Amino acid sequence: MNLKHRIVSIAVCAVMLSAGMAIGQTPPPADAQAAPPAETPPPPAPDAPPPELKTLDQEVQGLKKDVVDLNKDLFVLQEELLFPANTQVALYISMDVGTFFALDSVTVKIDNKEVKNYLYTAREADALLKGGVQQIYLGNLKVGKHELVAFFTGKGPVERDYKRGATINFDKGVGAKYLELKITDRVPKHQPEFMIKDWE
Amino acid sequence: MRRAVLAGGLSLGLAIGTASLAAAPSIVGKAAPDFVLRGLDGRNLRLSEFRGQVVLVNFWSRSDGDSRQQMPALDRINITYQRAGLVVIGVSVDEDLRRSKEFAAAMSVSYPILFDTGTAIGKDYYLQKMPMTILVDRSGVVRYTAVGFRRGDERVYLDHIRELLRE
Numbered sequence: 001m002n003l004k005h006r007i008v009s010i011a012v013c014a015v016m017l018s019a020g021m022a023i024g025q026t027p028p029p030a031d032a033q034a035a036p037p038a039e040t041p042p043p044p045a046p047d048a049p050p051p052e053l054k055t056l057d058q059e060v061q062g063l064k065k066d067v068v069d070l071n072k073d074l075f076v077l078q079e080e081l082l083f084p085a086n087t088q089v090a091l092y093i094s095m096d097v098g099t100f101f102a103l104d105s106v107t108v109k110i111d112n113k114e115v116k117n118y119l120y121t122a123r124e125a126d127a128l129l130k131g132g133v134q135q136i137y138l139g140n141l142k143v144g145k146h147e148l149v150a151f152f153t154g155k156g157p158v159e160r161d162y163k164r165g166a167t168i169n170f171d172k173g174v175g176a177k178y179l180e181l182k183i184t185d186r187v188p189k190h191q192p193e194f195m196i197k198d199w200e
Numbered sequence: 201m202r203r204a205v206l207a208g209g210l211s212l213g214l215a216i217g218t219a220s221l222a223a224a225p226s227i228v229g230k231a232a233p234d235f236v237l238r239g240l241d242g243r244n245l246r247l248s249e250f251r252g253q254v255v256l257v258n259f260w261s262r263s264d265g266d267s268r269q270q271m272p273a274l275d276r277i278n279i280t281y282q283r284a285g286l287v288v289i290g291v292s293v294d295e296d297l298r299r300s301k302e303f304a305a306a307m308s309v310s311y312p313i314l315f316d317t318g319t320a321i322g323k324d325y326y327l328q329k330m331p332m333t334i335l336v337d338r339s340g341v342v343r344y345t346a347v348g349f350r351r352g353d354e355r356v357y358l359d360h361i362r363e364l365l366r367e
Contacts, residue, residue, distance in 0.1 A: 104244070119236045119244045 087140040088176040095128040097185040101192035104154040168196040225326045232336045233324035237314035254364045255287045261330040262303040270349040275309040
């Protein structure tokens, strides 16, 4: 019921916004157009565009900005509706150094159900190595205890095929839950290390 | 009476046939559905990473004779036009990955061959018959699709490729 109300309110907002934009575009009344200017404007520079074109361009720019703003608001609302904060689980992945591991793919299981299988291209792996953090999964979970297992495949030390897993048991509370898969180098052992961090 | 029934049946059949042809979905003019697949050399390739280049995606099957005929022609196109900004990608849709890899290795084409053993990409591209060839423009929009292959079809591909490369 609550969700329905929110959807209806979004639709009403969108209609009102579009109506407002349409009103903004309507020309001024004929009287205003017919009224003579109080002072004669200075003659335009020879290279400058005519004032009508300038105002039209400004209006187009304004409309574009309105559309971008509206799109942003709709995206945020969509995220809130699809992944409400009380059930939201977001999973991120980061990689540090990467001397002992070249990432190829990640498979994520939550409560023994596969929720994501991601293949990495060379460019994406490079972006992670340069400090990028990727949101690999966004979903919904009920409040309570859950288990997340992540399997990492790639090339390990000495170019060998490498597959490792990491597990975390976590409590999903009322708020959003953020987890991070971290791949780091364990230098003393010349091995990669896989961890899952729970961002409280 | 029989003639009337026969004529009615024929017209109904024609109508159904026309309706099914008209309803055949097409992705021309739409954004090319993105995919990432593992290649013969073990590297993963993502279609959207070739944005800015003209991409020819060729879905093929080892068991299909037309696919076997088409691959050398696509190889020649790739060798000639890759420096002009064309990327040719072959996608095997065979379920038997091992045999498909063996076949691809034996063909030894100059362009990357990827392997799709799932069904999601086939659904996204409305794959029905092999081979299927798709041309994606620099902005990632599907501009041309061709199903099947006959000798001389490569000239049609080239006309479209040259046009897209000029854009």
